[in-house]
Amino acid sequence: MIAAEPLFRAERLSKRYGGVVALDRADLEVHPGRIHAILGENGAGKSTLIKLMVGVVAPDEGRMTLEGREVAFARPAAATDAGVVCIFQELSLIPDLSVADNIMISHPPTRLGMIDRRAQRRLAEEALARAGAGDIHPRALVKDLPLSRRQMVEIAKALSRQPKILILDEATSALTASDVTKVFEVLKRLRAEGLALLYISHRMHEIAELADECTVFRNGRRISTFAAGSKTDPEVIELMIGREYKHVFPDKPERKADGRSPALQCRSLTWNDRLKDISFSLHAGEIIGLGGLDGQGQRELLLALFGVLRGCRGDILIDGDKVQIESPVTAKSERVGLALIPEDRKTEGLMLPMSVRDNLSAAAFDRFARFGVIDRQRQSALIDEMIRLIEIKTASADLAVSALSGGNQQKVVIAKWLMNKPRIILLNDPTRGIDVGTKQEIYRLLRRLADDGAAILLYSTDYDELIGCCDRVLVMYDGAIRRELSGAEITERALVSSALNVHDSEPASVP
Amino acid sequence: MTEWRYWFSEQRGTLLAIGIFAAMFLIYSTNHPAGFSVNMVQTAANKATLLAFVAMAQAIVVITAGIDLSVGMILTLTNCLASWIVVGTATETALGVIGVLGTGLLCGMINGAVVIFGRLQPIVTTIATGAMYYGIALFLRPNPGGSVNETLADALTGRLFGVLPTSLVALAVAALVIWVPYSRSVVGRAAFATGSSEVAAYMSGAPIRAAKFTAYALAGLLSAIGGLFLTFFSYTGEAAYASGNAYTLFSIAAVVLGGVSLMGGRGSAIGAIFGALAFRTIGDLLFVFDLDPLWQPLFQGIVLMLAVSIGAFGLVRVRNRLEWFG
Numbered sequence A: 001m002i003a004a005e006p007l008f009r010a011e012r013l014s015k016r017y018g019g020v021v022a023l024d025r026a027d028l029e030v031h032p033g034r035i036h037a038i039l040g041e042n043g044a045g046k047s048t049l050i051k052l053m054v055g056v057v058a059p060d061e062g063r064m065t066l067e068g069r070e071v072a073f074a075r076p077a078a079a080t081d082a083g084v085v086c087i088f089q090e091l092s093l094i095p096d097l098s099v100a101d102n103i104m105i106s107h108p109p110t111r112l113g114m115i116d117r118r119a120q121r122r123l124a125e126e127a128l129a130r131a132g133a134g135d136i137h138p139r140a141l142v143k144d145l146p147l148s149r150r151q152m153v154e155i156a157k158a159l160s161r162q163p164k165i166l167i168l169d170e171a172t173s174a175l176t177a178s179d180v181t182k183v184f185e186v187l188k189r190l191r192a193e194g195l196a197l198l199y200i201s202h203r204m205h206e207i208a209e210l211a212d213e214c215t216v217f218r219n220g221r222r223i224s225t226f227a228a229g230s231k232t233d234p235e236v237i238e239l240m241i242g243r244e245y246k247h248v249f250p251d252k253p254e255r256k257a258d259g260r261s262p263a264l265q266c267r268s269l270t271w272n273d274r275l276k277d278i279s280f281s282l283h284a285g286e287i288i289g290l291g292g293l294d295g296q297g298q299r300e301l302l303l304a305l306f307g308v309l310r311g312c313r314g315d316i317l318i319d320g321d322k323v324q325i326e327s328p329v330t331a332k333s334e335r336v337g338l339a340l341i342p343e344d345r346k347t348e349g350l351m352l353p354m355s356v357r358d359n360l361s362a363a364a365f366d367r368f369a370r371f372g373v374i375d376r377q378r379q380s381a382l383i384d385e386m387i388r389l390i391e392i393k394t395a396s397a398d399l400a401v402s403a404l405s406g407g408n409q410q411k412v413v414i415a416k417w418l419m420n421k422p423r424i425i426l427l428n429d430p431t432r433g434i435d436v437g438t439k440q441e442i443y444r445l446l447r448r449l450a451d452d453g454a455a456i457l458l459y460s461t462d463y464d465e466l467i468g469c470c471d472r473v474l475v476m477y478d479g480a481i482r483r484e485l486s487g488a489e490i491t492e493r494a495l496v497s498s499a500l501n502v503h504d505s506e507p508a509s510v511p
Numbered sequence B: 001m002t003e004w005r006y007w008f009s010e011q012r013g014t015l016l017a018i019g020i021f022a023a024m025f026l027i028y029s030t031n032h033p034a035g036f037s038v039n040m041v042q043t044a045a046n047k048a049t050l051l052a053f054v055a056m057a058q059a060i061v062v063i064t065a066g067i068d069l070s071v072g073m074i075l076t077l078t079n080c081l082a083s084w085i086v087v088g089t090a091t092e093t094a095l096g097v098i099g100v101l102g103t104g105l106l107c108g109m110i111n112g113a114v115v116i117f118g119r120l121q122p123i124v125t126t127i128a129t130g131a132m133y134y135g136i137a138l139f140l141r142p143n144p145g146g147s148v149n150e151t152l153a154d155a156l157t158g159r160l161f162g163v164l165p166t167s168l169v170a171l172a173v174a175a176l177v178i179w180v181p182y183s184r185s186v187v188g189r190a191a192f193a194t195g196s197s198e199v200a201a202y203m204s205g206a207p208i209r210a211a212k213f214t215a216y217a218l219a220g221l222l223s224a225i226g227g228l229f230l231t232f233f234s235y236t237g238e239a240a241y242a243s244g245n246a247y248t249l250f251s252i253a254a255v256v257l258g259g260v261s262l263m264g265g266r267g268s269a270i271g272a273i274f275g276a277l278a279f280r281t282i283g284d285l286l287f288v289f290d291l292d293p294l295w296q297p298l299f300q301g302i303v304l305m306l307a308v309s310i311g312a313f314g315l316v317r318v319r320n321r322l323e324w325f326g
Helices: A046-053 A076-082 A099-103 A117-130 A147-159 A177-192 A204-210 A233-241 A298-305 A345-349 A356-362 A376-389 A406-418 A436-451 A463-469 A492-499 B002-031 B038-063 B071-085 B090-117 B122-140 B150-157 B166-184 B186-196 B198-203 B208-234 B241-257 B269-288 B293-317 B321-325
Strands: A008-017 A020-030 A035-039 A061-066 A069-071 A084-087 A165-169 A196-200 A213-218 A221-227 A264-271 A275-282 A287-291 A313-318 A321-323 A338-341 A424-428 A455-459 A472-477 A480-486
Touching: A008 A046, A020 A046, A020 A061, A035 A046, A035 A204, A035 A233, A046 A084, A046 A165, A046 A196, A076 A084, A084 A147, A099 A117, A099 A147, A099 B186, A117 A147, A147 A165, A147 A177, A177 A196, A177 A204, A196 A204, A204 A233, A213 A233, A233 A436, A264 A298, A275 A298, A275 A455, A275 A480, A287 A298, A287 A436, A287 A463, A287 A492, A298 A338, A298 A424, A298 A455, A338 A406, A356 A376, A356 A406, A376 A406, A406 A424, A406 A436, A436 A455, A436 A463, A455 A463, A463 A492, A472 A492, A480 A492, B002 B038, B002 B269, B038 B071, B038 B166, B038 B186, B038 B208, B038 B241, B038 B269, B071 B090, B071 B122, B071 B208, B071 B241, B090 B122, B090 B208, B122 B241, B150 B166, B150 B208, B166 B186, B166 B208, B166 B269, B186 B198, B186 B208, B198 B208, B241 B269, B241 B293, B269 B293
Parallel strands: A020 A221, A035 A196, A035 A213, A084 A165, A165 A196, A287 A455, A287 A472, A338 A424, A424 A455
Antiparallel strands: A008 A020, A008 A061, A061 A069, A213 A221, A264 A275, A264 A313, A313 A321, A472 A480
């Protein structure tokens, strides 16, 4: 450990919500010019610690000092002014404002009391360039940008505030691989400039690459602080989950060709210029991964299969029979049996203020309704069964979904679609921003579903997941399937190179 | 070229409102028995100005994702007050005008304070305060009556340089002095941010409370300007319940016509002004085509429906069905 006086020090910070202790006498020291990784499962107290640091909530006890002076931030703006800036996991961007407006929202340059738009534009462009996102137009509306671009805007916004301490809470979870590389360069440069960085991520290899020191939290308490690289990954994960860490991924069974027609087959699926001549087949009992950089058409492919996109050309075959899927209603009908588990659980997957019961029922009313009237008993039986099956931790099925942790919310999304007993399950990055323990449960669940005869198509931005979970991986690039990997071919190296469209025999057709 | 496209997409709602108004006014003026004349413009302007002020007020609140159902009642209250105090010598009249505008501002500030500190829904708050404002108006003018400084009234409802309707000039000045600085200020930006996503605005450290408070206060002020002009047109004060309510409802229609999103975060008071002008032109169209005035509510409804549908045309081109709900 270094002897120098820390830039920021938290001493015995505690926070309770009702009877739940979110943070229990936590200590933390943050030094300038270092990247400090905070690790822990969801609900371990990391988010609470950060909310205390940036003034979103006030501590019940304990004290914080910044540059030797005691501080207490009443509002996020106060923390920002003092130089403590956080990039939140839940985006803090305003959808209807432009990129420049968003970047400069808390401290716009003014002239005669009005915002100087020319100066604002210049400052925003500088901030975007500093974040390595100079390709984003400052006048574009945030709501028109894809998720990964918004995250870059978020980073630019934080940098424009000249922070002393920059906190990144799962800031890379929505980023594409090339953006992550850029962001890492930016972060390393900021470290060299003497900034203190707090880095929260569930991705172990990111922490290995970036962090100087690590602190592990569990159940609201600080468990251990150690120099990065002094512990192995399994050791770190054991600290995080508090039990022995065996296999994150379930074993892959040996697959035998059974001569049956594939559960789902695509032939030359094409949509606008976003999907190009997509052909593949997916068999019952198989998990196929969709890989590649973010935004190469994976999301569109899932939506096209689910009947959301209009004007698709090409054939879709279910169990060898050609079908026309013109809407999600057809897609989830018994004849087709598709389910799509969406990416953005907050908006597309769940009705947050409604109960677990209502959410689980939403896509499956016809399973327990008779002549349009809901059979309450049958509904309860099915829902209890599902809550048990996928181990949703909720006190009651009548609790609002918004009260559950992120991991459990995601389980509700999955359970909601399993209520229909689908035969083909499409998943759009289901484990983004979820803790290791829940991830593990989701992997086991997917394998169990496949073993029971479901065909699974899994889009993931996490390479480890594609390697550990999938029987085959289709790597997409620019709307087309660039490469198919199976079995031992699925390595990080192969995934990255095909995702970047290199090592290809034909010349790259980069637009 | 792309700069131009961004500008266009920012101003689309406002431009659409201007387009609708221009088209309707063209039909109106070409079919007018007397043809296009200064007189005709002045009459049309005077009729539309009141609604335009109230629509601006409504737009400013709606942008924060709120709604102000008391604007019509503030108009009524300030009309009754003006019929008492905007009289006498030049100094007395000036003080009276300040008193009327101050009252409107105060009404708006009360709305804002209750919404912010009482944490009540804007819709409930402003129904209640609106009823209170009407009650006070009824105290002031149990029966229609009173008077106003007619010199000032005639000056502000007449013509400038013999051509420009003064009421339109007043409208433009109000837009220039109130809306433009507000929308470009830090507080105004925060108002848009609050309307678009209040949580994100809070997290970003935008002054949410100041933004909401200012929005309701300005809405009160603009409604009071409307009330003042109503007095200038009618020379009297009247606590007319139905007309107050009609102004409130029409202000929402004008705001929608003017391309302001009822979800908040998007739109401009300029759009709302043109929305109001367009909405008022509907009645005039019936007049030039010699239709029974009984048709007016029906036609206003149809035009409103059509105008709102134009905004939805973009959905026809949507290839990804999820964007229907965006």
